[in-house]
Amino acid sequence: MKNKIVGILIALGLVSSCKNEAKTENNSESDNNVEIEFTDNNGNKISKEELKNSTGIFNYEIYGIEGVSDLAKSLHSQARQYGQSGNYQKAIKNLEQANKEAPNWAYPLYDLAYTYLLQDDYENALKYYQLTDKVAPKGFYTSKTALYTLEREKARELQKGLYKSYLSLEWIDNQTEKNEMINLLVQKSPSFAPAWKDYSSLLEGKQRLNAIEKGLEQNPDMETKGMLLINKALVINEDGNNKKASEILTNVIFDKNSTFGNIEMAKFVLNNISE
Template sequence: MKIHLYLYTLLSFYLYGCQQPARIVYQDNQGNIITAADLTTYTGEVDYNMTDDQHIQPAAQQLHNEARTLGQSGQYEASILKLEAAIKLAPNWAYPLYDLAFTYLLKGDSAKALDYYQQTDKLQPRGFFTAKTAIYALEGEKAGKFPSGLYMAYLQIEWTTDETEKLSIARAITQQFPDFAPAWKELAGLLDDDTQRLEAINTGLLKSPDAETKGMLLINKALVLNNKGEKENARLLLGELIFAAETTTANIAIARMALKSIEENTPAS
């Protein structure tokens, strides 16, 4: 019996005892842990088509697709009718609400745009594309904190393909309207010098940004810190962001990808 027990113990040692424990990348005092293995499958992509009931009627999808085609050709009124019909068929689907908000924004009706962005955010409180940033900007315009039309001017950064023009627009907005946090996020992403990037990031964080903008600022800050050799601080920043209650779904995915990149480029000790 003692021999059998010895052999079993020895076998267990070789089968289990020699295995290396999962390498911990981040751990906090709340019991949250991220291991290197946890990061292997992350792609940074978010499926915004998912709904709470996980079912979207094909008819609603068809109406939404038709509405987007109409909107892209400038037929806004026809697009709105299609989107409203899609919403009736799929009231828990945020996508047509989001596109309805954007269509009203293009029509110059910021009040209705804000209303539908807020409805989108209510359906998807952890974030849906740029809805939170749109609400931040349009509420600021409504309250007089920002001038009317600033959000549309800001969107030109995304719409232009010329990097020099993007930088010029971002600089102009941050200089003229320094309290507009999203522009600092864009500026930080367009700058090449890490010292200047960090300055833009920290300035943006001081401007009470929306959750989506704040998350991207913190992710970019972590990447700059990593470039400067402060890997532990970068890991800490990303880990805290991932487990923060207000972090959006998209920012969690991007933060995990950033953490994955840092780990893959860290030499084994």
Template structure:
């Protein structure tokens, strides 16, 4: 809670002296003319500070934000049950806020409860149909795990790989995923930047696109493709691709905004 402090100057401005410390009375002086009023005749005006306003009562959303932060702290320390409790309390106070629900799904995924996680991620997608974080990608991958198109637990291994602090360790884990789950497009997408030269990067990008990714991931890949085209010196072709992303209503706002930014700031006019 924010605290307010007020420094009172009343003692400094109005404090009196003891009888012994008072100076002797001044010698009487002739009365001043009306045109020259005595300064002692004017009343002393002291401006005292106004009292501070009372602290603002936190709203329900403020409390939800605090509970969500506590949930994340619990989750980071490995106390998943405590994290879930805080996320639930935050959701009750702010039911339209997707983040506590999203982190609830992620917590269940980290606990190895992929079926439960999928159900909650689908709730997040209904709450934010235009996309929220990587929800659409996670849903598609968990559905593929459920149907047997990729091995169960693949996405959890992907999360572990992406948390690797060392880039070389991350690369090795991602490459291992492409061997154990060749149709797992998020790993191919992350490996693009590790490719040696434009040829290898373009090959990996096309591999990821060929695996029919979700609309969110596909949009990211198309933006990446425009970047690689520019590196090839194909600025005009890249602009055509980016403009098509802006004009086509199928793309999510994140893709459209990324294309607009690239057209305005990245590529030359």
């Protein structure tokens, strides 16, 4: 078996942490306008060729490649700098201006949602995740998961503030501490599928597969469901059932509800396990 990838998790594109140049996402985007970038846990870029012979957990981000104006990019870049320094009001102002300059660009809307989330303004966070979803209906970073979770929080199906707490896992550098928090999150919020996705990455073999199945049982958002299925395919393939793994990945690719991220990752994994 040439493919050695044992875990793939979505990297969060956040105001405080994403270092990549802003690129566009809009309603006219097609599969040919999508790029995928991989990084390790230290933020180092990894080529697809290098990834084939690597093991561990890798992050990926999906970008569109259609251009937006230099002014919109500049406003967005400045906003992210303000956000990183904790100046949220200036960040919001610049993001709003960037949105006016490029109304079909999902990035400013997505970062507006996150900036409001950081301030515990869940109403505005939900509003801007909804707008992000409208502009990028096939997904933008973790917009689908964010929207689904905040809607469930508003409906009191999940504890208020859960999504923000979940995102805070990305800020924990100590891996042991992070693993403990993931374990605690699964125990406290067993109906929260993204927690099972992360928890499954800490396990191996049948235990990992069982955790993935637990996540799939929680009626996950399409973004999380796609990643759970892709990781399920990886586990099944490692167990020697390449045919079943390929079927799962093919279903993700052709599911009309799959996000661009799901589709591109499923294509990449399918190509690797088919070699």
